[in-house]
Structure formats: structure tokens, C-alpha cells
Amino acid sequence: MKKLMTLFLIVPLLASSLIFPIHSDAAEMNFSVSANIPENQIDKTKSYFHLNLPPGKEQTVNVTLTNETDQELTVLTSVNTAVTNDNGIVDYSQENPKLDETLKYPISELTESAGEVVLPANSSKNYPIKISMPNEAFDGTILGGIYFKEKTAEKKASQSKEIQIENQYAYVIGMMLSQNDTKVKADLTLNEITPTQINYRNVVTANLQNTEATILKDLDVEAQIYKKDGTKVLHESFKQNMRMAPNSNFNFPISWDKQEFEPGKYRLDMIATSGELVWEWSEYFTIDDQTANDLNETALDIEKDYTWLYIIAGSILALLVLLLVFLLGRRSRKDADEE
Structure with missing residues (x-):
């Protein structure tokens, strides 16, 4: 039996600091969560943790979990380091993501908590998370999320060949940690440019890296691809209002427009803006014969040029x-x- 798993993240985060898709349907959720905001919270109007702790400081915060059903249930929990996915969205759902080389203090390594919580029927329970700040002083933000998902029983494989959609729902409560109020200026780096595929469609990806310990907000990116010394735009992409986690990277895709890759040398011109910050690049890259042939062999929806x-x-x-x-x-x- 084939299953398509769709994950809806219910995130009680304020849009001014952390943006996340919201799907709220009480009928679908068997439990609820609520952050117990501590006295040293930077802004007590926020429903996520935003704490300023000195080097070496330890503190335990609590989240209240409530079972709203007549049956016992188990909630799987983890504190996940924030990363940026390839849609330009901050992602708190990955328990073991690939971390950026500039990230010095993953929040998952600064916290201790249980991996699951058993909730008796119609009851509430506090879920503690111990925070241990690095001994070394630093400027900027450490970002992550406390992730909650109901544990479900394994279902036996069915002989049916029908595709079934199984919805899973989760909560994420954000956690932002800092040691001081020093503002850190974002910096964006263009790394490797790679011919590849997304869902078996030919694309070129440009890896963008936020190398600083700050959230990069309202990121707009415009990209054009030319022949190496050409003036005619071959392929282009423009995307607005993206957001990057501190010390993270993602692959910005430029569609090849249902065309086959042609071996040769190309040029990528790219402009990225965030508020008053502007970054510009013009970089050459090569698509070799072997790469073009391999990708064209597996590409879907190719419009052949005869x-x-x-x-x-x-x-x-x-x-x-x-x-x-x-x-x-x-x-x-x-x-x-x-x-």
C-alpha cells in the first residue's frame, strides 16, 4: 500500500519574528501544547520562548501538554535546530538535519529533554526542557523549535494498490536564545552552482548561505542564466519574501523550462535583497557532457528541440x-x- 504522508505544522509563533504555515483543526488534534513563559522572557506577549541568558547559564523551561481525549496517548518530542529548506522557509521539523558549517551552537546540542511523553486520558502534564548556554560569549541568535507529534500505531501493509493519504499533525513552539542585545548584520554568500533535478525536472540550483547568527528576513532573489558571454536570458527565476534561519543555507532553484541540458559554459547573474541589504553576483559554471546526458535521460516533461x-x-x-x-x-x- 502506497502512502502519501502530509505533515501540517501548527505553530503558535508570532509572525513578526517567526513565520510558519498554520493549520488549525481541533477535531484533528488529540492534544494541545502551551509554553509556560518564564520571568526572564524578553517579550512576555510572545507565545514562544525568547530568552537572554549569560554564558554558562542553565535554565529549565516548561511546556504544558494536555490530552483532550478519553484515552491515553503518547506524544513524541524533540528540540530541533532551525534550518532553511529549499523553498526559502525556516524549517523546525527536522530532528537530524544537515547543519551549516558556520553554525557553532546547534540548539539541539544545548538542550536536554525526554523523547516522548505519556499523557493519561483527560489530563495535563508539564514537559521540561533544560537549556545549557555555551560557556563562550557570542553575539546573535540561536534558533530552534520544540516539536510535538502524536505517536501512532504501526499499520499493517494492505494488499490494496490504492493510494491513501494519511494526515499527520504536529505542533512547534519556537525557541530563540541569545546572550546579549548586540545586533548582528546578516551576510549572504553564493556557493556552488549545480545542474540537477527536482521531481525529475531539470533545474540549476544556486546555494545561498546565511553565514551570520541572525534571522535573514524578507529575502528577495532574482536570478538569470546566460551563455558564458551571452546577452540573451536563457532561464530566470524570481522569488520574494523568503526567510533564512541563522547560520543556514539552501538551494535556490532556477528551472530549465522543460528543456534538455546542453553541455557548455554558462553565467549566473543574481541579485538578493533584504531590506537595505543588497548582494550581487556574476559567476560562471559548466555543464559537462556526462552530467547533461545523465540528467536528460531521467528528466520528465522535456520539450524536444527537433x-x-x-x-x-x-x-x-x-x-x-x-x-x-x-x-x-x-x-x-x-x-x-x-x-
Whole structure:
């Protein structure tokens, strides 16, 4: 039995600091969560944890979990380091994500908590998370989320070949940690440019990296691809209002527009803006024969370019016509000589 798992994240976070998709349906959720905001919360109007703790400081915060059903249930929990997914959205749902090389203090390594909580029917329970700040002083923000999902029983495989959609719902409560109020200026780096595929469609991705310990907000990116020294835009992409987690990276995709990759040298011109901050790049990259052939072999929805076939067919036809004219002319001359 094939299953398509869709995950809806219910995130009680204020949009001014942390944006996340919201799906709220009480009928679908068997439990609820609520952050117990401590006295040293920076802004007590927020429903997520935003704490300023000195180096080496330890503190335990609590989340109240409530079972709203008549049956016992188990909630799986984890404190996840925030990363940026390839849609340009801050992602708190991954328990073991690939971390950026500039991230010095993953929040998952600064916290201790149980991996699951058993809730008796119609009851509430406090879920403690111990925070241990690094001994070394630093500027900026450490960002993550406390992730809650109901544990469900494993279902036996069915003989049915029908596709079934199984919805899973989760809560995430954000956690922002800092040691001081020093503002850190964001910086964006363009790393490798890679021909690849997304869902079996040819794309080129440009890896963008936020190298600083600050949330990069309202990020707009515009990208154009040219032949190495060309002036005609071959492919382009523009995306607005993205957001990046501190010390994270993601792959910005530029669609190849249902075309096959052609081996050769290309140029990527890219502009990224966030408020008054502007970054510009112009970088060369190469698509080699082997890469182009391999990706074109597996690409879907490719619109074939038959221009070269038309040229060859036209050339052959022209040669045949010329040959026919030559033979007819030769025959005419022969007939004339015989007369």
C-alpha cells in the first residue's frame, strides 16, 4: 500500500519574528501544547520562548501538554535546530538535519529533554526542557523549535494498490536564545552552482548561505542564466519574501523550462535583497557532457528541440534535388549528343 504522508505544522509563533504555515483543526488534534513563559522572557506577549541568558547559564523551561481525549496517548518530542529548506522557509521539523558549517551552537546540542511523553486520558502534564548556554560569549541568535507529534500505531501493509493519504499533525513552539542585545548584520554568500533535478525536472540550483547568527528576513532573489558571454536570458527565476534561519543555507532553484541540458559554459547573474541589504553576483559554471546526458535521460516533461533534425532533413532533401537536377541535365545532354 502506497502512502502519501502530509505533515501540517501548527505553530503558535508570532509572525513578526517567526513565520510558519498554520493549520488549525481541533477535531484533528488529540492534544494541545502551551509554553509556560518564564520571568526572564524578553517579550512576555510572545507565545514562544525568547530568552537572554549569560554564558554558562542553565535554565529549565516548561511546556504544558494536555490530552483532550478519553484515552491515553503518547506524544513524541524533540528540540530541533532551525534550518532553511529549499523553498526559502525556516524549517523546525527536522530532528537530524544537515547543519551549516558556520553554525557553532546547534540548539539541539544545548538542550536536554525526554523523547516522548505519556499523557493519561483527560489530563495535563508539564514537559521540561533544560537549556545549557555555551560557556563562550557570542553575539546573535540561536534558533530552534520544540516539536510535538502524536505517536501512532504501526499499520499493517494492505494488499490494496490504492493510494491513501494519511494526515499527520504536529505542533512547534519556537525557541530563540541569545546572550546579549548586540545586533548582528546578516551576510549572504553564493556557493556552488549545480545542474540537477527536482521531481525529475531539470533545474540549476544556486546555494545561498546565511553565514551570520541572525534571522535573514524578507529575502528577495532574482536570478538569470546566460551563455558564458551571452546577452540573451536563457532561464530566470524570481522569488520574494523568503526567510533564512541563522547560520543556514539552501538551494535556490532556477528551472530549465522543460528543456534538455546542453553541455557548455554558462553565467549566473543574481541579485538578493533584504531590506537595505543588497548582494550581487556574476559567476560562471559548466555543464559537462556526462552530467547533461545523465540528467536528460531521467528528466520528465522535456520539450524536444527537433530543429537540427529539420536542418538535416532539409539538407538531404536539397542534395537529392540537386542530384536529380544534375542527373536530368546529364541525361538531356546525352540525348542531345545522340541526335
